[in-house]
Amino acid sequence: xxxxxxxxxxxxxxxxxxxxxxxxxxxxxxxxxxxxxxxxxxxxxxxxxxxxxxxxxxxxxxxxxxxxxxxxxxxxxxxxxxxxxxxxxxxxxxxxxxxxxxxxxxxxxxxxxxxxxxxxxxxxxxxxxxxxxxxxxxxxxxxxxxxxxxxxxxxxxxxxxxxxxxxxxxxxxxxxxxxxxxxxxxxxxxxxxxxxxxxxxxxxxxxxxxxxxxxxxxxxxxxxxxxxxxxxxxxxxxxxxxxxxxxxxxxxxxxxxxxxxxxxxxxxxxxxxxxxxxxxxxxxxxxxxxxxxxxxxxxxxxxxxxxxxxxxxxxxxxxxxxxxxxxxx
Amino acid sequence: xxxxxxxxxxxxxxxxxxxxxxxxxxxxxxxxxxxxxxxxxxxxxxxxxxxxxxxxxxxxxxxxxxxxxxxxxxxxxxxxxxxxxxxxxxxxxxxxxxxxxxxxxxxxxxxxxxxxxxxxxxxxxxxxxxxxxxxxxxxxxxxxxxxxxxxxxxxxxxxxxxxxxxxxxxxxxxxxxxxxxxxxxxxxxxxxxxxxxxxxxxxxxxxxxxx
Numbered sequence: 001x002x003x004x005x006x007x008x009x010x011x012x013x014x015x016x017x018x019x020x021x022x023x024x025x026x027x028x029x030x031x032x033x034x035x036x037x038x039x040x041x042x043x044x045x046x047x048x049x050x051x052x053x054x055x056x057x058x059x060x061x062x063x064x065x066x067x068x069x070x071x072x073x074x075x076x077x078x079x080x081x082x083x084x085x086x087x088x089x090x091x092x093x094x095x096x097x098x099x100x101x102x103x104x105x106x107x108x109x110x111x112x113x114x115x116x117x118x119x120x121x122x123x124x125x126x127x128x129x130x131x132x133x134x135x136x137x138x139x140x141x142x143x144x145x146x147x148x149x150x151x152x153x154x155x156x157x158x159x160x161x162x163x164x165x166x167x168x169x170x171x172x173x174x175x176x177x178x179x180x181x182x183x184x185x186x187x188x189x190x191x192x193x194x195x196x197x198x199x200x201x202x203x204x205x206x207x208x209x210x211x212x213x214x215x216x217x218x219x220x221x222x223x224x225x226x227x228x229x230x231x232x233x234x235x236x237x238x239x240x241x242x243x244x245x246x247x248x249x250x251x252x253x254x255x256x257x258x259x260x261x262x263x264x265x266x267x268x269x270x271x272x273x274x275x276x277x278x279x280x281x282x283x284x285x286x287x288x289x290x291x292x293x294x295x296x297x298x299x300x301x302x303x304x305x306x307x308x309x310x311x312x313x314x315x316x317x318x319x320x321x322x323x324x325x326x327x328x329x
Numbered sequence: 330x331x332x333x334x335x336x337x338x339x340x341x342x343x344x345x346x347x348x349x350x351x352x353x354x355x356x357x358x359x360x361x362x363x364x365x366x367x368x369x370x371x372x373x374x375x376x377x378x379x380x381x382x383x384x385x386x387x388x389x390x391x392x393x394x395x396x397x398x399x400x401x402x403x404x405x406x407x408x409x410x411x412x413x414x415x416x417x418x419x420x421x422x423x424x425x426x427x428x429x430x431x432x433x434x435x436x437x438x439x440x441x442x443x444x445x446x447x448x449x450x451x452x453x454x455x456x457x458x459x460x461x462x463x464x465x466x467x468x469x470x471x472x473x474x475x476x477x478x479x480x481x482x483x484x485x486x487x488x489x490x491x492x493x494x495x496x497x498x499x500x501x502x503x504x505x506x507x508x509x510x511x512x513x514x515x516x517x518x519x520x521x522x523x524x525x526x527x528x529x530x531x532x533x534x535x536x537x538x539x540x
Contacts, residue, residue: 088373096507099372149505151374196507267506283449286503291442293435295373299366302437 065220066138068158074142080153080296086227088295090147091248092197093182093189094229100191105228108188110249113233119179119255122170129233133219136164140223141216143239145246146278146310150287153295157237158220163211171207171255179204179260180236181252197263203236203247204260204274208319214239214312217250240312242276273329277320278310282329338408351412355393355419358386359426376434383427388496390420392517395493399524414470417489421467424460452502459495462488493518 087102094101094108113129138158146152166178184200186192192199209215218237219226226232231248238245244264254260264272271285280290291303309316320328339347362382365371371378394416397409436443447453466486468474475482497518500511 084373092506096505098374151377194507286450286452286505288442288446288450290445291439293374293376299375299434300437303435303439303442 065158065223065225066133068138068140068220070140074144074154074156077142077144077154078296079142079156080294082222084295085153085155085221086229089229090149090243091191091229091231093184093191093199093201093249095191096196101229102227104190108228108232108249110226110228110233113251115234115250116252117169117255118252120172120175120257121255122172123168129219132165132217132234133160135168136160138219139216141214141237141239143214143237144310145237145239145243146292146306148242148244148272148276148284148287148289150289150292151295152292152304152306152310156222157216157218158223159216159218159237161213162215162217162236163213165217165253166207166211169253169255174257175255176207177204177256177259178207178210179252179254179256180247180250181254182247183249183251198266200251201247201263202260203245203262204256205236205238205245206259206319209238209316212316212319214315240278240309240316242278244272245276275320275325275328277316277325277329278306279308279325279329280306281308282326338406344408344411348412348415352415352419355390355416358382359423376430380427380430380435383423383430384500387420387423387427388500388514390416390423391489391493391496392514392521394420395489395518395521399521402524402528418467418470421463424463428460452499455495455502456499459492459499462492462495466492490522493522 088098089101090098091101091105094104111129114126115129115132116126118124138160140156140158142154142156144152145155180203182201182203183189184192205215216237218231218235219233221227221230226235231246234250235248236246236250259274262272262274264276265274278289283289290306292306293303294301307313362371362379366375366379394413397413397416400409401407432438432443436446447457466488469478469482469485478485497511497515500514501508504511
């Protein structure tokens with residue numbers, strides 16, 4: 001017992017190191033933020049060029065995550081530039097324009113952070129992000145991301161398999177779905193003051209989808225901690241589904257028996273389903289789903305064909321065997 | 330019309346200067362796009378940026394075109410009506426750019442995909458319809474056609490109201506959830522059309538007792 005307690009203390013010291021680094025990073029970001037916030041506003045008024053400024057905020061090297069291992073996922077794909085990934089975001093809590101989150105999230109505070117584990121689960125408790133990071137070794141996963149709006153990126157995420165957290169939490173037999181609740185803090189997130197969506201942002205997965213080895217909780221990007229506009233400090237990444245399934249800044253993970261009502265299902269039930277699997281055969285009333293534009297390919301590259309399950313059919317297709325994917329879109 | 334208003338109206342030379350200034354001003358958004366494009370400063374999704382921008386300015390030109398008559402109705406001034414053809418043609422230019430970007434850069438002339446996009450997505454359908462309707466207006470915008478078509482010219486150019494409504498729907502339906510911008514457009518359009526209807530009502534009331 002005594003020995004265990006000692007090891008606990010030791011690990012909490014490592015924890016404080018991470019907090020320290022997170023804080024350092026935050027202060028750095030805040031400092032740059034003030035300077036760049038002003039230039040960002042000028043930019044959007046006169047030149048509308050947010051892409052180039054934001055890259056200087058979190059250039060690699062400022063802060064390091066716990067060590068992570070490289071994996072074979074997505075090697076061979078041409079990565080989307082960091083500047084594009086961090087300047088073209090759908091994150092309505094920070095504004096509905098694509099360039100707004102990078103500007104409006106400058107002062108967002110991703111530390112300290114806790115996640116509340118709730119519902120049909122044995123370990124129903126609040127867990128600090130440092131503790132969460134120790135549940136499994138971090139891995140780099142290079143995934144395609146396909147947005148429902150018809151564009152896509154290739155993103156080198158760093159994270160841990162969601163399955164590891166689920167195993168640790170020990171869901172009971174009633175747990176059939178997981179609901180992910182994002183932070184909806186009107187103080188820090190200007191977009192939450194507008195009734196554009198039903199805040200806080202809610203997403204969900206079926207248990208087998210959540211347990212799939214492809215599903216990760218991401219904490220990093222391009223070797224560093226997640227930029228705020230990409231969902232810091234913790235976000236969901238489900239690469240065979242449309243991007244909106246990836247809830248950002250997650251504060252609650254609830255195990256449920258019934259299928260969660262997600263934010264976009266409530267906002268447009270005809271347009272957004274619970275499953276939201278990337279599917280070139282199921283049309284959206286507004287955007288073509290058979291083709292997509294790859295961000296960063298330039299003005300004249302044209303479109304590429306969208307793949308079933310975003311190209312991950314081999315790993316995930318069997319979960320939907322026998323399901324009518326037109327009905328369960 | 331009161332005479333003092335006419336005396337304030339710009340003379341022919343001043344009109345030419347005003348036309349030139351408005352023309353240059355209206356080409357500024359295009360110049361800006363070209364400048365940003367050369368600088369490779371159009372953001373992460375440059376095609377979307379150009380598409381949105383040209384569409385936005387086509388709609389703005391449409392509103393400007395439709396605002397000249399309400400100014401006449403409300404103030405009695407008429408000289409600004411001389412800007413109408415130019416503003417209408419500028420709208421047509423931005424709409425042409427918008428459509429070219431869509432067909433060329435966005436869809437790289439994949440005609441089967443374009444047809445599918447038009448048929449399956451209502452906002453593309455109404456946008457395409459609006460564009461098709463602007464073509465006869467642009468073709469008949471010259472003085473020769475005005476004289477040749479006479480009364481029919483007037484009837485034909487009332488299509489601008491249909492185009493405006495289709496354009497409004499195009500804008501409204503393409504938006505995902507944040508409707509503030511299209512609703513602002515619709516509000517301004519409603520005011521511009523509402524002023525016309527109001528004065529048309531007054532006119533018809535004035536006519537009735539004489540009958």
